[in-house]
Amino acid sequence: MSSVIINCAKCDTRLPVEIINRPGFTSCPGCGVPVKVHVFPALYRQTGTVKTGEGLLTDNEAGCFFHPAKKAVIPCDICGRFLCSLCDIEFNDQHLCPSCLEAGKKKRKIRNLENNRVLYDNIALSLSVIPLLFIWPTIITAPASIYFSIRHWRSPSSIIPRTKVRFILAGFFAIIQIAGWAMFITYI
Amino acid sequence: MSQNTREYTGLPGRGFKKGGFFAVFRIRARLWLGRDHLLCVYNKKYEEDYKRFYYKDIQAIIIHKTNRAKVWNIIFGIFAAIFAVRITELWPLTGFFLLLMLINRLRGPTCACTLQTAVSKEYLPSLSRLRNAEKAVNRLMPLIEKAQGKLSK
Numbered sequence: 001m002s003s004v005i006i007n008c009a010k011c012d013t014r015l016p017v018e019i020i021n022r023p024g025f026t027s028c029p030g031c032g033v034p035v036k037v038h039v040f041p042a043l044y045r046q047t048g049t050v051k052t053g054e055g056l057l058t059d060n061e062a063g064c065f066f067h068p069a070k071k072a073v074i075p076c077d078i079c080g081r082f083l084c085s086l087c088d089i090e091f092n093d094q095h096l097c098p099s100c101l102e103a104g105k106k107k108r109k110i111r112n113l114e115n116n117r118v119l120y121d122n123i124a125l126s127l128s129v130i131p132l133l134f135i136w137p138t139i140i141t142a143p144a145s146i147y148f149s150i151r152h153w154r155s156p157s158s159i160i161p162r163t164k165v166r167f168i169l170a171g172f173f174a175i176i177q178i179a180g181w182a183m184f185i186t187y188i
Numbered sequence: 189m190s191q192n193t194r195e196y197t198g199l200p201g202r203g204f205k206k207g208g209f210f211a212v213f214r215i216r217a218r219l220w221l222g223r224d225h226l227l228c229v230y231n232k233k234y235e236e237d238y239k240r241f242y243y244k245d246i247q248a249i250i251i252h253k254t255n256r257a258k259v260w261n262i263i264f265g266i267f268a269a270i271f272a273v274r275i276t277e278l279w280p281l282t283g284f285f286l287l288l289m290l291i292n293r294l295r296g297p298t299c300a301c302t303l304q305t306a307v308s309k310e311y312l313p314s315l316s317r318l319r320n321a322e323k324a325v326n327r328l329m330p331l332i333e334k335a336q337g338k339l340s341k
Contacts, residue, residue, distance in 0.1 A: 009250045009302040009309070021339070025253065035252040038325060041336040042306070043247040112225070115238045122234050158236055160196050160220055160229055 006037055053086035065097070076100055108156065117159065120152035121166035128173040142177035145170045196220040196227060199327060201320030203313035205230055217313040219324060224335070226303075226328065228312065239310065241303060243335035248304040249328070251321050256298040264289040295319075 006015045013030025015037060025034035053070035056063055062072040064084035072082035076097040089096045092112055096104070104110035128145035131137040149167045198220055205215040216231040226246070228239040268285035271278050301315035301324075315321040 006248055006250065006304070008252070009300060009311070010252055025251075028252070033252045033254075035250065037251075038249040038329065039339065040246055040248065040332050041339050042245055043304075112240060115240075116235060117238075118235045119231075119233070126234075158229075159227070159238060160198075 006039065006043075008033070008035060010035075053084035078104075111159065114159065117156060119158060120148060120155055121157060121162075121164065121170070124148035124152070124170035125166045125173075128170045128177065132173075132177070138177045139181055142174040142181070145174040146178075149174070196222050199314070199324045201314040201317060201324060203316045205313045219312065219314050221327065221331065228310070228314075241305060241310070243332045245305045246303060246332050246336075247306060249325055250302045250304065251299050251315075251318075251325070253318065254298045254300050256316070257292055257295070260292050261289050264292065301325075 006020060007013060008015055008028040008030055010033050011028060011031035013028060015035070016029065019026040019035065020037045020039045022036070025036045027033070028035045053064065053067060054073075055069055056071050062082050064070040064072050064087055065081040066087050067084050070084035070086060073085050074083055074088050074095050075081065076083055077094040078096060078100040081097050083095070083097050087097055089098060089101055091101065092110070101110070101113075105113040108114055124145050127141045127148060131141040149171045153164070153167060198218065201219065203217050205217045218229050218231070220227040220229060222240075224242060224244075226241045226243070228241070230237040230239075264285045268282045268289065271282040271285065275281075296317050296319045298316055299318045299321050301312045301321045303310045303312055315324055
């Protein structure tokens with residue numbers, strides 16, 4: 001454990017090994033702030049060596065699709081192309097080639113590669129609620145809110161569990177506003 | 189690759205990430221437990237950003253106590269005292285600040301939680317209360333140990 005490097009999150013002082021994985025808080029030797037450190041085996045793991053791919057030794061061996069001079073070790077789980085150890089990307093318990101990984105990210109087929117999503121339901125709800133403060137913009141924003149609710153009803157929303165209640169509320173408020181405008185125009 | 193949205197379970201604690209100086213909305217942060225990773229969700233009102241920390245890659249979780257709760261209680265106390273002594277017509281505000289003090293007190297002491305991997309150190313804004321941080325770590329540790337094994341003494 002002597003080679004463990006854990007620094008205090010506040011003062012960046014290297015913390016002594018004795019305070020690691022203790023049940024209670026211990027003062028940091030640098031700043032004196034009570035600190036608690038949970039350390040896991042990944043900290044002691046050696047960094048892996050870089051894979052370069054083994055070259056073809058005989059003509060009977062299959063070559064990599066991307067590097068024909070390198071020996072194929074595994075097929076891609078999506079497209080079936082033969083891959084050398086250099087091209088083999090292990091992800092989500094699957095072996096993928098770089099092009100399938102790239103395509104999966106672009107087409108949003110691999111969820112664990114997604115790092116951003118637009119919340120259309122929040123946009124629709126804001127379009128139907130915020131312009132109410134100024135009244136007049138609602139003649140445009142209320143239909144826009146309904147359009148957003150219908151257009152993006154099936155669009156991917158948040159990755160975490162989320163209901164459609166914002167879409168429903170947005171539609172409800174927008175319909176009330178449109179009805180209000182219809183009554184106002186007929187009254188005039 | 190399935191579209192099952194029930195694969196995450198929420199961890200206790202919600203917090204705010206510091207946005208830019210001109211940020212209109214504060215960025216809300218929350219942690220979710222996945223099958224093989226911890227998901228940190230940053231909600232920016234109209235979009236969400238995600239950061240994933242795979243259980244097999246987490247090296248350490250560092251918690252240190254902070255004085256934020258005490259500082260806020262002092263600020264609330266000063267305002268309550270001002271409205272109680274100097275501006276007695278606005279006495280309901282004294283009650284309001286005392287209520288804020290009570291809520292702050294009941295939420296418990298504050299802390300800052302940092303998660304370390306081989307390539308990054310991520311501050312977790314949602315674990316800003318010690319009680320929530322302890323609960324979250326207690327739920328997280330078995331999953332990390334399942335992925336990495338237990339550390340020998």
